[in-house]
Amino acid sequence: MDWDYAIIGGGVVGLSVAWGLLRRDLRVAVIDGDDGAFRASRGNFGLVWVQSKGMNEPRYARWSQRSAAAWAGFAEELAERTGRSVGLEQNGGYDLHFSEETLAATVAKYEELKERLDGDYPFEVLGHNALRKEEPAIGPTVVGAILHHQDGHANPLNLLMALADDVRRMGGRVLTGKTVTEVTKPDGFRVACSDGTQVAAGKIVLSAGLGAAQLGPRLGFRAPVRPQRGQVLITEKLPKMINRPSLIARQVDEGGIQIGATNEEVGLDDGVTQPGLSHLAAEAIAAYPALARAQLVRSWGALRVLSPDGLPIYQESAEMPGAYLVTCHSGITLAAAHALTLPDWLESTGAAPDLEAFSEARFAVS
């Protein structure tokens, strides 16, 4: 057997898992796609985010909290090993509201979740004036915000690069430009690629994002993932004007204001549209009026990888034991958990987290 693990998919999810396994001295090969592949890792918003996650499934909220709490150590270790900062800031984040009604309704839901989490859900409500003290650039139509202290953001591209770097440094083999055509398990696993490459491994992790929809069923998974488009904008670099991130806008470590994101069910179309861009621009200006004068320098569309209920899927194949499906929408938030905790689950150690809530059993037809 060449490798202990073959990881199919070299995005942030696959590389985080690979990094975590290599750190435990396992031998890992990562099989990655080409330059034009759909890559949520290259297009995401970069939030390390807790609030609003798992409103109906506290175990998801806890899993997100666990990862967010592990992020600082994860970022520090990556920085030490690679000399690359991933720009992590965890000073809280906002959910901005333009109406008292939506603010009150959200607060009510957060209170309910807080109770189910035994009180571990540190948020506070800022009215317009209190928010203005924190964010002087905020606009007059923002009635208030929920400030959640477990929220933050990072530079997702630096994270991707640091992982790509360190996985190689630790002896991981990353095969690029590959398309997996077949996975068989005559004895151990054998992964075949369209260019004839063969990879033999003891276990398989399928973290191929949207690619799991095709490949998953052949490994015995349901893999009910679908694309959801998010369009994102970024402005020219500006002096500091936004202190904490929100779902509407954040100021990235290089200075640009990143504005997001649409939620569109348009299949495998990762294009941008003028209506999409205009809507995002209008919302961002409502939140931060000074942005009206900012130049847009880039925009992009990226495809979220969504399960029917929006929660991650962690599932071992019943048909092919030793093959694991790992997929989620929040690959940045969950990167620390995937790197530091998921290897325990894959290796079935005593420290394995209980991921039953995220199994595919929840999609069973009743």
Added chain:
Amino acid sequence: MAHSDLAVVGAGPAGMAAAVTAAEAGLSVTLLDEQPRPGGQIYRDVDRAAARRGDILGADFTVGVRLTGALAQPGVAHVPGATVWAIEAGWRLLYTRDGRAAEVTADRVILATGAMERPMPLPGWTLPGVMTAGAGQILLKQSGLVPREAVLVGCGPLLYLVAAQMVRAGVPPRALVETQTKAELIAAFRHAGGALRNGPALAKGLGLIAEIAGAGIDRHTGATDIAIDGEGQAEAVRFRAGGRVHRIPARTVLLHHGVVPNTQAARSLGIAHRWDHGQHCFAPVLDGWGETERAGLFIAGDGAGIAGAKAAEAAGRLAALQAGRQAGRLSRGQRDRQAAPLRAALSRERALRPFLDAAYPPHAPALRPPDATVVCRCEEVTAGDIRRYATLGCTGPNQAKAFGRAGMGPCQGRYCGLTVTALLAEANRQSPEATGYYRIRPPLKPVTLGELAAMDAPARDAAE
């Protein structure tokens, strides 16, 4: 919201000729152009400059007034000062003019966005005082400004033309540092047959060289190891030629090693491109009328492959004729009758290119610069950075962009795109075609969020 039978982007020779030909065929035409006055880069501001500086700029320039003059006809709505920042299928063209966003819809589109100078990333090329020869020429055309004691570096017809124009303006350059070699010139003569089909153009080129020689300007050919020295400002050009090292003091250095198609708009629409080995650049895949794989979208002029102003004019007219045919305004016979002489002209103009492409190839060290040289000026990414990203698994420029921000700046990757592709192709031992190019997205040119937001439907309704 304005609707036209045809929208043309760019008022250079291809765009102007296309607009006029289409209007003559009875189509309503909107001609969007970034510049305040028509002409494109080649005939920049020709209506005013021809009168003031025609003697310096030459007859090949002043001939442009023929095209600008023809625009004044009812079928053509010329919209100057319009910066197109997005084109959507259907077709919608979104642009900014006077600080306001606007749109035009059209049944068909001709992209005539022309060429851009091939960036020449040499050590020291980002120093103040260094610019492209084309930028230097625009100063001359538009403002009559000529830099004193400049050194011209690179190769190609434009380098000679700019040098000759500087001589005529009474401000001759200090020297020409040329990168092409005698061997390349000799090898180019296997294409001499094609070149001779366009005798007048060849004669003009030789005339320019004679004019430069007559003015007593030093010409160094086969220059290698070129670097621009200076502390915070260009001070000298250093190079090796004729077996020894030269250092010519210069506070202005004009670089040029050819032009390449500006493919950004076509790329933003996902049009397939092929690698042109002779011209060392990508060019869109087109049919004989200049139509792309997407029905109703045409590309004409140097944006489709470098062939010069006269070829651009012919190609613009051909695309317009086919648009007229598709719109039912021209019969097949009418179209083909008008097309025949245009095809002959196009073939004559194109016949010269293999010779020029072979005689004045791009300077190889500037296609794949040394590690320390910046290739992406917007984000200050070096050639060495790009090579390192290849070792981190970047098979193409989009992954390299994610890792190092090359191509993320305000120029949208126009200036580093080909260099990044070339560096990755070499590092990964792949062809440029397999390596690919940046995924180009709107905005093609920066636009303010306020302009964008003003087009937001709910906001607009609320304001009304």
